[in-house]
Each structure stands twice: as C-alpha cells, then as structure tokens.
Amino acid sequence: MVLGRGIPATPATFLAVLAMAAIVFDRPAVAGIALAATLFTDVIYFPIPTWFVAVFCLARFGDWRARLRSLGAVAAAGVVATAAVLALLFVRGELAGYVAMLGKNVRYSQDNWVASTSLAGSVANHLSASFQFG
Numbered sequence: 001m002v003l004g005r006g007i008p009a010t011p012a013t014f015l016a017v018l019a020m021a022a023i024v025f026d027r028p029a030v031a032g033i034a035l036a037a038t039l040f041t042d043v044i045y046f047p048i049p050t051w052f053v054a055v056f057c058l059a060r061f062g063d064w065r066a067r068l069r070s071l072g073a074v075a076a077a078g079v080v081a082t083a084a085v086l087a088l089l090f091v092r093g094e095l096a097g098y099v100a101m102l103g104k105n106v107r108y109s110q111d112n113w114v115a116s117t118s119l120a121g122s123v124a125n126h127l128s129a130s131f132q133f134g
Contacts, residue, residue, distance in 0.1 A: 012042035016049040023053045028070045032077030040085050043102070 019034035031053050039046045057071040089095040 009042060009045075012038055012045040015041055016045045019049040020052045020056075023056050023070075023074065026070075028057070028073035029077040032074040032079075033081045035074070036078045036081035036085065039082065043105075 015034045015038040019031045019038060022028070022030035022034060035046070035050055035053065038049060053074055054071065057074065058067055060067060060070070086095065089098050
C-alpha cells in the first residue's frame, strides 16, 4: 500500500499505539523512538501517547530509581531519534521548509478560531478549507 502526501493519520496511529505497547512490554527505547517518529509524522497524535508513556513509567510498580530510569531511557531515545531526523532534514536542505510548514499549520488553526465566532463557524471554515485543499 502506498500512502500519498498529506495522509499521515495511518502511520501516526500505528506509531502512537506502538509507543504505548512498547512501554507496557518494557521496551522504553522503542517507545522513545516511536514517540519521536510520531512527532514528525503527525504532531497532533503526539500528546496522548506521550502522556500515556510518562504516566505508565511513573505509576508502575518498583522503586523510584527504576521508574526514573525507564522514563530517562524513553527521553534519551526520543531525543536521539529527534536529533537524527532534524540533522537529516538539515543535510537535505528541508529543515527550513519543515519549520515553515509547522508555522503555517499553527497559523491556519489559529486564524480559523479567530475568524469564526462560534463552533459552527469553525466547522464551516474547516469544511471550506478541506474542499479547497482536497
């Protein structure tokens, strides 16, 4: 199956579930890498698995050192994976475009809320945009 541009939901869903499953099965490095990949695949999917992994690390049985070690392994793997992707984007000359795209996405979502005075207006603006871009 080939995914086209602008269809990040399927891989982002997979990566989010992978991060949560990895921490449940005590694979913190895999969880960290999956979280980093989720961040770059579809940023909207990032918060929920991140909170799940953090809470699971801190709430599991055992001493506090083991809990913090697990959380540290998640964070370290995530930072390394994020740094690798950012370095790759920089080397390929795509980092500026990636940052510009993130800025446009934030401005689009903020402009939509500012331009609409109600939830119905916001939904109408989103539908209008989906017809323009779809």
